[in-house]
Amino acid sequence: MNDIDVVRLHPTPEQYAYAFGGPREPLLRVRPGTVVELFTEDCFGGLVRGPEDLPSKVCEFPYLNPVTGPIHVEGAEPGDTLAVHFVDIAPARDWAVSTTFPHFGALTTTHSTAMLHDPLQEVVWRYGIDRERNSCRFQARFSDHTVELPLDPMHGTVGVAPAAGEVVMSITPGAHGGNMDTPELRAGSTLYLGVNVPGAQLAIGDGHCRQGEGEVCGTAVEAAMETVVVIDLLKGGAPAWPRLEDDRFLMSTGSVRPLEDAYRISQHDLVGWTSSLTGLHQLDAYQLVSQAGLAPIGNVVDTNYTVVAKLPKTVLGGAPAYDGLHRSLREKGLEYLRTR
Amino acid sequence: MNDIDVVRLHPTPEQYAYAFGGPREPLLRVRPGTVVELFTEDCFGGLVRGPEDLPSKVCEFPYLNPVTGPIHVEGAEPGDTLAVHFVDIAPARDWAVSTTFPHFGALTTTHSTAMLHDPLQEVVWRYGIDRERNSCRFQARFSDHTVELPLDPMHGTVGVAPAAGEVVMSITPGAHGGNMDTPELRAGSTLYLGVNVPGAQLAIGDGHCRQGEGEVCGTAVEAAMETVVVIDLLKGGAPAWPRLEDDRFLMSTGSVRPLEDAYRISQHDLVGWTSSLTGLHQLDAYQLVSQAGLAPIGNVVDTNYTVVAKLPKTVLGGAPAYDGLHRSLREKGLEYLRTR
């Protein structure tokens, strides 16, 4: 692997960040094109290990959802496009957890959707991870039921420093990325983020062994991860909202409330992207996306809700996004995997 | 096919209905278990055939979205569960249309999301349907671009008479079904609807050759359809909101605004359904759905927005919904197809 720069980043406990933005010193500086092997802690900082470890007891606000970073990308300037290609995402332990959390989730009173009900019961579920079988095992808490679910590892939280000098808690998704909680952030995907500050200040966290669409109870199958990314940079071209690409799809995201506005943002961006790649008139692109597009929900539980707009690349007639960057990063990732 | 009752329903132009509910005489009366071959007109009543036929000119409000029915199901009483299994949905013509429509769609000012902008341009796209290739062809209006898209025929509108004596335009989705505009209503799916009035008064319309999730421009690839359904009845057990089942998934729906409430309704119903089928405690079911569930968006354009909550039946440990009715209707449908 003499052609690929590979660096490793495994933070010490006190090195984790809990926000995007701010004066924090980078944990790492990399040149575009670098492969980074990184360790991410789970959203509870590894403190919730079983049914007795209630998050409201063992975790301390605001030290939730630690992210690994920031990573300074050399040469990145405001207006540039940061590309983060996910090569591999592997659970770092043989267990994971999920929980209800008071005032968090889509089917409970929250601080925003405020109601007079007492909170739902706080419960922890511990999942066994079986990497051989590529599965995680749900064990009911109030009966003996168990279900084996396939692993589909992903990162809930990936982002850069926000615009306008803002500092945003890592649990919030937005135009800077952050806690989008979409299953599309899996190995094989490339995330494009607009750069707002010199060096971009990328950070990654909140690994999920898998999650349902919307993450309805508020948490996924939360796990520490051993993750490999390739980080690259395109000068200029910053998208207004995070975009994704995998071998089959282009994807736009929107993260805001209410949920229909997150849908609108993502579809609006996808229509514009389609138009610019194909030369189609805006209304023709609107029509094409209307018939060929998908709209998987990311989350309906975080401080902003996330929806993804997704278009098969086959309908674009071969027009490559970002000069084919996804393909080249994909190849570099496969090359890395072959030789590590 | 001596064991299967088959009847045919092809309305005359003046027989179409434009609402669910009301004193309208049934077009057909069937016993539970009957196969019905029916013709449905497209959402424009077949009047929009090409770029010159602007819907705002050739269609007359409120005569939009005609539905074939009502069909009176003998023995159906309030509180019962009507099952409608879709055996086959085939475009009836070699063309279909889609349009922008003033004040309709997710990325435009509407009568509800009222803004000061002039309406977007009203445009009609005509699609060629090629049943041999199983495709429909998008032809851009403002350039020469064409794209072939796979057919995925479905019905946007299926419902019964609403509760409380309400009469609801066929373009509105709700607890009675109606214009849910979800691609899940395709051949192979069974729809479960709560019965509100004697005979249920089923009606079906709004065939789509395919649609994107959310139907963002407001209309799908709209087509008249030759459709075959099996209609059956379970005494009691009426679901609060329409449910669906296919060979792999159970599905709940919610249709309301804002979009997060449609999501909540569908997930809440799916959690309860999961709990009742498996005996899982409500919070265990909440957890399982959180990790294993999908949440495809139906529409974000109609008078109510629709979201589907979807769970693989594999996680239910074999517990059959509605006494296995989907499987038996599926078999009857396949038997019908083999022998017609």
Place this chain on the structure above:
Amino acid sequence: MNDIDVVRLHPTPEQYAYAFGGPREPLLRVRPGTVVELFTEDCFGGLVRGPEDLPSKVCEFPYLNPVTGPIHVEGAEPGDTLAVHFVDIAPARDWAVSTTFPHFGALTTTHSTAMLHDPLQEVVWRYGIDRERNSCRFQARFSDHTVELPLDPMHGTVGVAPAAGEVVMSITPGAHGGNMDTPELRAGSTLYLGVNVPGAQLAIGDGHCRQGEGEVCGTAVEAAMETVVVIDLLKGGAPAWPRLEDDRFLMSTGSVRPLEDAYRISQHDLVGWTSSLTGLHQLDAYQLVSQAGLAPIGNVVDTNYTVVAKLPKTVLGGAPAYDGLHRSLREKGLEYLRTR
């Protein structure tokens, strides 16, 4: 009172309607200009009289929110404008009630904002009405606290038959009026409604001794009312949404979800109304409403939410709405009051 036609309408128990629209026979036919003295039952049909009468026990769905009507207005045709001026609204009994109701209210799980919580406790509060002191007395249920509140009698529900042949439960507000639950519907106000069917089919109910903005717990101080209205008609000019006028303000309404869309509808209509009355350019009217307008919330609990947009008539430079109809109805109402 030889110049004023006065008729009286006091329905028998079985004569109340529970919906707007449908084939129901009018209870009364009046010529434009008629004064109608009518009795309205409270939203519980008079069945909830004290703490023991839980609505979920004594009321039967869908027989909630009875309205007095329909009243057929002679000469009213689709596209016309019905004017209903409220001359007097007086509590008919010396008590009134309010309640929490399971799955209803803004701070509780509902059928739309569906959550996993158990319902809030169902509680009935009985208010004593003192017409001499012009007050109603709140008596806490869980302690000895009492508070005297001023009467501000109003009707929650006033509407006509909806467009497109729809039949809508009386608890739903919309473009046809219905259960808007705005305190602005008090004596001295004129309501303008677009006519959708011959005779308009006006109905009135849901008297409130007073209500807070938003009606947060789901019900107001609910009372049977002795009410006097003058009903009049303008040919043409049907507003898209209900409008109101009193001596000081013009008001537009919007009833839809989410709440920001109800706000948008009402502000959009008020901007257009201002522009048409003054000749101001749309953007100038937008600016003027932005600085001089009010936006009282009606309800955030019904099937649609209601917001009112309100502009002082002083900023319109004397341009009268609807040819000064409010003033002439106001004078007729005062004349009626002087002579009854």
Place this chain on the structure above:
Amino acid sequence: MNDIDVVRLHPTPEQYAYAFGGPREPLLRVRPGTVVELFTEDCFGGLVRGPEDLPSKVCEFPYLNPVTGPIHVEGAEPGDTLAVHFVDIAPARDWAVSTTFPHFGALTTTHSTAMLHDPLQEVVWRYGIDRERNSCRFQARFSDHTVELPLDPMHGTVGVAPAAGEVVMSITPGAHGGNMDTPELRAGSTLYLGVNVPGAQLAIGDGHCRQGEGEVCGTAVEAAMETVVVIDLLKGGAPAWPRLEDDRFLMSTGSVRPLEDAYRISQHDLVGWTSSLTGLHQLDAYQLVSQAGLAPIGNVVDTNYTVVAKLPKTVLGGAPAYDGLHRSLREKGLEYLRTR
């Protein structure tokens, strides 16, 4: 005025802040009880002075909505309650401006409610301020119409450093206060804010000569202000969301999207506040607020929407909030005014 500490704060142009939170040095340090005379620039930094000064041309993102501060309040610790009593708010110039701004406002496509329309025209209105007549004069841009509107000076933006180390642009309202844009922030009102960081780091800006409820076009009658506040501190008791008090009302605020959630937050807080002041059971307080409460909308245009919940103090039976702090600050303010 020998008993009252009075200090003055008039920032130099480069001293304005554009965010709440962050490491910025305080412009001023005061002891609790201090009267501060401060100057605030308008939301455009004084750069928009007439129809030719389009904000998109003369203003530079993110240097919008400058605030005067931060002010470090000695002794303020996280969990304390900061009280800011507005003694006087007076327009500093004889003119003010308002504008439409591309992608900003409630009746236009925005970055969140993204649509395919071109932006509305960007227009500037200049208002003449007449302090003698206590009025501002609207001059239509597209015709000769003028309207005199009463002054009702207020501050759109008042807040402290947010929790969790966040840095939030000054245009965003939230739990820390910020750009709530409610007319209730006028002279005579006391604002209570929870303290999140040592010294609280108060900042004030965005003076409005007046605004309509909702600020529908996106901007009010924007003006630089000469403002006098008394700043005080209560140990502990930090409210979850900003609260207000004037001589007649207690008020809670909520700032979030969608608008119904902002309503829910504010009503939920007011119910809890009422309960804690009076000893009423939560459900009794819910009932009382339901009948006696008001719910004026602040803004429906900013990154979060704001609603206020408002209860007349008369219904509380004399129970004083925050130990009668509003009254004593009010008296200090009047004393200041008498003697300056």
